[in-house]
Each structure stands twice: as C-alpha cells, then as structure tokens.
Amino acid sequence: MILRSLPVAGLAAATLAAGLGGTADAAPHKPGSSLGWKLTDTGVQSRFRGLAAVDRNTAWAAGSGGTVLRTVNGGRTWAKVAPADAAGLEFRDVEAFDADNAVVLAIGEGDASRVYRTSNGGRTWTTGFTNGDPNAFYDCMTFFDRKNGLAVSDPVDGKFRILSTADGGRSWKVLPNAGMPAALPGEAAFAASGQCLVSHGARDAWIATGGGASSRVFHSRDRGRTWTVTNAPLPSGAAAGVFGLAFRDARHGVAVGGDYRPGEASPKAAATTGDAGRSWRLAPRPPAEYRSGVTYVGPLLLAVGPTGSDVSRDNGRTWKRFDTGSFDTVSCAHGGCWASGEKGRIARMG
Secondary structure (H helix, E strand, O other), X not given: OOOOOOOOOOOOHHHHHHOOOOOOOOOOOOOOOOOOEEXXXXXXXXXXXXXXXXXXXXXXXXXXXXXXXXXOOOOOOOEEOOOOXXXXXXXXXXXXXOOOOEEEEEEOEXXXXXXXXXXXXXXXXXXXXXXXXXXXXXXXXEEOOOOOEEEEEEEEOOEEEEEEEOOOOOOOEEOOOOEOOXXXXXXXXXXXXXXXXXXXXXXXXEEEOEOXXXXXXXXXXXXXXXXXXXXXXXXXXXXXXXXXXXXXXXXXXXXXXXXXXXXXXXXXXXXXXXXXOOOOEEOOEOOOXXXXXXEEEOOEEEEEEOOEEEEEOOOOOEOEEEXXXXXXXXXXXXXXXXXXXXXXXXXXXX
16 A cells, blocks of 8 residues: 555664664754664655665665665765666665665556566666556565565455565566455555565565554465464554564564554554464553554664654563654664665664
8 A cells, every 4th residue: 555645755783782872963863862863865855665774884775756775885875776667666665685686666556566676786677577467556575585575465356465486586476365364445555664564584474454444464374375364453544554563583573553644643553462463462652653664673673653763672562762853664684774764864873
C-alpha cells in the first residue's frame, strides 16, 4: 500500500549499548541523550524509505524520483547509482549484500512495480522482475541469504501475493497462494520503510499489515510457501496498522506502527512477541507517536518516524526518545547504523 497522503517525493553493539557522545549540529537532538544521528549531505531532495546498511562506511538508499544512492566512505559523499530507466519510479526498498551487490524494489500499480539488481556498485543494473498484473502492488522485500529472497504484494484475489527468488534477485516467480490465509477487507502492507516484510535465519519470514479491521502479522517457516496469521494490538484503519517489524532471533521480535497521518495520536505504537509472532503484547511504554522503522542493534532497539527516534534497552517494552528529526527507516549492520527519510535526509550514528 502506498502512503497516498504523505509527500512522495554503527557502531559495534558494545559501543552503542554503552552510549555515544554528541551528534551533529545539523541533526535535532534531545539534550542529555547519549545517542544521536549525524546528517550527511546527499545533495538531493528525494524521500528515502528504502535503506540498507552494509557497515559503518557503506550504505545504500532508495527513494522517490527514481533515486538510488550509495556511499562507501561513511556518508562523506553519495553517488547516484540508479538504473538508467528508473526516472519517475518510486523506490521503497533496497537489500544490499556488500558495496557491489544490491537489489532495489520500485512500487506501484502494474509495471511500476519492478525489481532491479546490480553486481558492480550500481554502474549497471539488470531487471529481475517487472509486474505484469494490474491488480498487484509490491511493497517490500527481504533476503534470507545472498541468493534466497521474497517480495510481497498487496492482496490479489483476496490473498497477499508472494514473489520468490533463488538467484540473488536475478529472476523471480510468484509462489502458489494455497498456503496464504485470506486477507481482510481493505488489508494491505505499508510501503513506508522497507520493513513490512522481514526475515530471520534460513526460513522464517513475517509480513506486517494494516488498513483493515485489525492490524496483523503473518509468519512463514518455509520461505513463504505457507503462512499463519495473528492479530496485533496496534491500531488499524485506512492509515493505521503495523508498519515495521524486526526480529533478533526466530522467536523474539518487535512491531511498530500507528496512524501515519500528521497530528493523529498513536498511543499504541509498539508491541513485542516472544513466540515467533503467535501472540503479541503492547509495549507498556511505547514510543509516544507513530513509528515506521525499527531495527535491532546488539541488545538495543531503535525506532524512527517523522517526529523522532526512540531507543529501547529492554527488548521493546519501554522506549525513550533521543532525537526529534524526521526519518522513515533505520538499518544497522556490521558496526554501522543509518537512518533515512524526507528531503534527502540520511544520517549515520556516531
């Protein structure tokens, strides 16, 4: 589901857990906090809802206006590396394996939904998938390893549609839907942060939804062939639901979301699971407002949204805001944590 009313346009775990000093003068920062984002100069005004951290030096970002950026020097400079035919596409997800290999997803109805792959740092791209079904609308993707991955579309004929790749995104196929539970009326996934479909380990994957009578989380233990579904205690509605998921292992995970409309209250913005998503509990002290992106970094959790960033040190039960800048998504890997959002904003922590 596209967010139609919104503009379309790390560090080692031990270091992070101990707390970081300071933040850049360009990034809003709450006094007394030990965490903070340092904004980088991207030179563009795109909105980056797709983000993939490789490490402290290397990250990829995918955004509006057919924009894909890559840095290999910690954000000091960003290179424009989008596919040559991508002008006007809405990139909402990117999965990167290293500085050279990455896969990007463009969203939209019909052939606006596409997947591209590069193996040379974005100098050239191949088209792995172009959607030919006018009823399909792809939102997010995830990879179990360098070869095996999934992408999810909003419901087609009453069920979420799953794409699968076994060659690193070079080719994709639609999986049979017999093992997919029926969708609720109006139910969809939100293409808000690249985290409506996530995975952990070799076979487990989860889908976050909203838009219907209940927000829900789908879980697959066999790389997307069969799924179970559970209600989540986050609000749901046309503009509300679960927007982002993160799992630290096959059992323990966090869901964030709420109502994305500016000014709308979201008092139930986070929930946790300890049984792989079979049941969810509201966070006793969730983020105060809607959050679209979430990630684990060592023992900590980071969540971001248009009104700020929060940290949890107890597996998502209680959250504390540490930054008031606007971000849509967050990604941490191999000592590097990054966040991205509107007006070309991409930041690194530390």
